[in-house]
Amino acid sequence: MMDPLSPQTGIFTMGSKAHALHARLTAFMDAHVYPNEAALYAQVAAGETRWKPLPLMEELKDRARREGLWNLFLPDSEHGAGLSNLDYAPLCEIMGRSHWAPEIFNCGAPDTGNMEVLVRYGTAEQQARWLMPLLAGEIRSAFAMTEPEVASSDATNIATRIERDGDAYVINGRKWWTSGANDTRCKIMIVMGKTDPDNPDRHHQQSMVLVPTDTPGVTIKRHLPVFGYDDAPHGHAEVLFDNVRVPVGNILLGEGRGFEIAQGRLGPGRIHHCMRLIGASERALELTCRRLLSRVAFGKPVATQGVWHERIAEARIAIDQARLLTLKAAHMMDTVGNKVAKAEIAMIKVVAPNVACKVIDMAIQAHGGGGVSDDFPLAWAYANARTLRLADGPDEVHRAQVGKMELGKYRPR
Structure with missing residues (x-):
């Protein structure tokens, strides 16, 4: 390679x-x-x-x-x-x-x-x-942010309550798509909820607290499959928090700082997803080419049939474009910081999953029935790529952010 x-x-x-x-x-x-x-x-x-x-x-x-x-x-x-x-x-x-x-x-x-x-x-x-x-790989962790009762694409909607009671915080709420919570090695969750729901600034209502998974009141209700995959032993869980008490010292950064932490966490997380998706796309393209070169249909190698030349070329172009935009975003994160690079991070978070979905779908088509089986890594890769058009913010939210920033360049000061 x-x-x-x-x-x-x-x-x-x-x-x-x-x-x-x-x-x-x-x-x-x-x-x-x-x-x-x-x-x-x-x-x-x-x-x-x-x-x-x-x-x-x-x-x-x-x-x-x-x-x-x-x-x-x-x-x-x-x-x-x-x-x-x-x-x-x-x-x-x-x-x-x-x-x-x-x-x-x-x-x-x-x-x-x-x-x-x-x-x-x-x-x-x-x-x-x-x-x-x-860091030692001795335990694993989970991040509990998304909720089933609200549109979590707008994080200010989060309804889980984190209330101060003496020297403890009491947590009540229900989360889902809490990745990793099913794993027996998962010992700690970072939970986002509201400590000050009446604050007029909606971005200062939220806080984050550290919740050990063995805390009384924490219940793993069920694992949630993704397109039929349960991703064991990691998994994605629905988690109930029923009068969960943790020490005040478990707060991260301080009350009202949850949204700030979320933005600091999701920037690198989003670009890491994009980096991995480009790798998945590259492997899908490689598998496609090898498959086409090894198969004969209607009397000639499938690779010689013109429709596949066009599809492969489009895939090659799309992957390289996505990679360059990812590298630009990474370079900006290093040189001017995540906040200044937020447009590039938002753009690549839209581009990379969509490119991966298209390229992996092409690879599935090239493999015929094998493509949707577990004999090849393509079916799982597609399920993962499609899910990442929702995780860490859906496409629509990132497009809206990019559009607003672009319009802002031309508004009168």
Whole structure:
């Protein structure tokens, strides 16, 4: 696979450390990840053990840690690999080629976003108790924001209450699509709710608190499948909070700062999703080309039939466009900050999932019946890509944001 960021092929370049990691990560994927994908799926299918850690996954994680391919995200933090967002982009893209890879390198959502929250906003005590075990891969975490009773695309709608009662906060509400909450290793959730619902500034009504999953009143109601996939052992859960009490010290940053934290968390999270989606798109295109070259229909190789030339060309163009926009957003995050780069982050969050959906759909068509089976990684990849047109903000919200910012350039001052 060609390095998209080499000086010969792109305007963005990685540092020497990132280039070395790129080569090592690619080699690890070839040697240990792709050959074990089927075995990992088989372990998940093993009945009652599906919500428990997979033995093979733990072996691969140990190997990745020993080889120094661990916690490659977290720019500007001593806990990470010392990479910029631009450096991390091609590495994250490689991980996105496999369903299993992000966790193997401790670079999977929602843990990455939660670790970034703890690095940026957590107290020393919160970091010691929760960040360090997450960085070590000893536990997993969840982020509880979306709710079934409200349109959560507008985060100010969130109805979960977080009320002060002496030296504790009492939490009442219902969340869903809380990714990772089904996992037996999930020990901590970051929960967003309202501490001041009457505040005239709707963006200062919300707060975030740390809630250990074993706190009385926390109930995992059910796991939620995505297009039939339950994503075990990780999963996505509906969670009930019934008079859940946590110490006041579990608040993050302070009351009324929840929306601010959410924006700080979702910016990197969104671009990481986009990086991984480009990797999934690349793999889908690669599988398509190999499939077309190996199949004969109506007396000639399928690859020689003109319709596929056009489809492959469109896919190649779309992937490269999406990658360049992602790299631009990453570069801006590094140089001028996430807030200034919010338009680019919003744009790529629209572009990358839509490109991935189109390219993976083409790959499914090329594989015929095999494309919708579990013999190839395409069906799951499509389900994931389609879901990411909703997760971290639906397309419509990001388009609206970009449109408003564009119009703002021309409004009279």
